Amino acid sequence: MSALSRRSGRRSVLAGSALALGAALVVLPAPAAHAATPFVVIGTSDVSDSNLVASVIEPRFEAAYPQYDLQYIAKGTGAALTDARNGLAAAAIVHAASIENQFVADGYSLEPYGRLVFWGDYVLLGPNDDPAGVAASAPNDIVAAFEKVAAAGAAGKADFVSRGGTPGTAVQERALWALTSGVATCAVGAPAGGGTRPKDPASPSTQCTSPDDTTPDPDGAPFPTWYHTGNAGSQATNVNIANTCSTATNPSGKCYVFTDRGTYKYLRSTGQAQNLKIVTRDNSSGARGGRDALINVFHAYAVNPAKFADPSTTKTDPVAAKLFLDFLTSPATQSAIGAHLASDGDAAFVPSASPQLSASFASTSFKAGRKTTITGTLANAVPGYPALGGVTVSLQEFSGSSPLSVPKTVKQATTDATGAFSMKYRVRPGKVYRVGTAENSKVELPNLNPPFGDLLAPASSPVGTASGVALRKVVDLKGPRVKVTGDLKPKPTSGKAKVTVYAAKKGQKLKKVGRLKVKDGKAAFSFTTSLPAGTWRFQVLYKDGAKLLPATSKTVTVKVS
Known part of the structure; x- marks a missing residue:
């Protein structure tokens, strides 16, 4: 569909002063309209006959990049790739691996493989x-x-x-x-x-x-x-x-x-x-x-202009094509694709540009000064595609949950043959953690000749927020009574935060000596209790409902008189 009708220029009407005749309206000629550049995508009719192009892909792409007029030409995959080989398109969306592999092997793909987009x-x-x-x-x-x-x-x-x-x-x-x-x-x-x-x-x-x-x-x-x-x-x-x-x-x-x-x-x-x-x-x-x-797996390709003696005589456009592939694999577009024809809960297309990544803290609580284990899996989003072994997974640390928070990569691990990974890191209280992967390529169908592979978009998944509790001071109040104070990170928000105090004499196991509720937003706690005279070890446990894993402080030793 041409977007020229949506992008027409407007006439400007200016008010001016006439020298002797009073105010008058002056109508100026319309400035030349900037016509959108035709951007030709050729591909399977599955995505047009299902109305995915008209209702999702075309309007969203043109809204994001108004300088382009996306023109989708629907054909069978073989015919589409033949036309792409003849320079009649800048990009292609197709779904036949045993034909796509030949297109890639012959150098017509601008990238090493096609981008996996959905199935x-x-x-x-x-x-x-x-x-x-x-x-x-x-x-x-x-x-x-x-x-x-x-x-x-x-x-x-x-x-x-x-x-x-x-x-x-x-x-x-x-x-x-x-x-x-x-x-x-x-x-x-x-x-x-x-x-x-x-x-x-x-x-x-x-x-x-x-x-x-x-x-x-x-x-x-x-x-x-x-x-x-x-x-x-x-x-x-x-x-x-x-x-x-x-x-x-x-x-x-x-x-x-x-x-x-x-x-x-x-x-x-x-x-x-x-x-x-x-x-x-x-x-x-x-x-x-x-x-x-x-x-039924769909991949998108940017056509390589270097395959043509004079690219200017073709429809190739590597800049627009790369923007288009990035657009298709972006989280927002992937979500829109998944929602198409899905009102009955039986979606026609499943987003699959990024692999499925999950991770969690393997520990039952955070222990002050000790490393915490993070485990997870990385799996191909397409059923039947192989496990993603040998992929680097990065642990990213954020200062907070704000989208403006800049992450810092603090640890990396490599997935094993099954796609599983594990890493240890001394997490910091109050910090937010995520795992992520960069774009990577994978040979999906090695038995084809030539083998068929694709490019997988970056993936990201939350791990959680690290909680922490620090014993600031244990004071002997005489009597014999002690006052235990400390700091909490992050501040409680669940309405169910509790701090449990444990104590024991030398050589004995720690036992609970008290518990107090902590109001939301409080960054510190104070607890007073009575204990017999002697040398005692103290430790506290902080738990903020089910939102955060519990955190255990280091022990502090105090003589109670």
């Missing part, structure tokens, strides 16, 4: 009466579902509408057909992402029509009568073809279609695709392909 899921849609009986027998088994559709198709009871070509959805569909048993299939070439697709069982050929599965080849295997390609330019169009299921092209009049759930969900919300329902989703861990078989 969704694929589903199999079928007619409401489900003639293949998929929903009843294979609701969480996508390979078995494909087999049932193939059997129903061979019996003349169902048809299958495929995207065909090289969209990410078609690439994933063919990876699933490769896992089927009892279905006649032919091999698809690596440039199209590999895998297999159904063929006419009468054909002896083991190869499909062409490497890209679109160009007729006399030596290739034709489609079976029940399998068709919609040859649609977008995911939504393909779903609507299956929804209409014209008997002219689909003799059974009962069509199944493999698609992303975001597109289907948006179509349903606008009154479309009413003849279709989800018959298979959320592949179970025991089913062929495993629980991650229907995970």
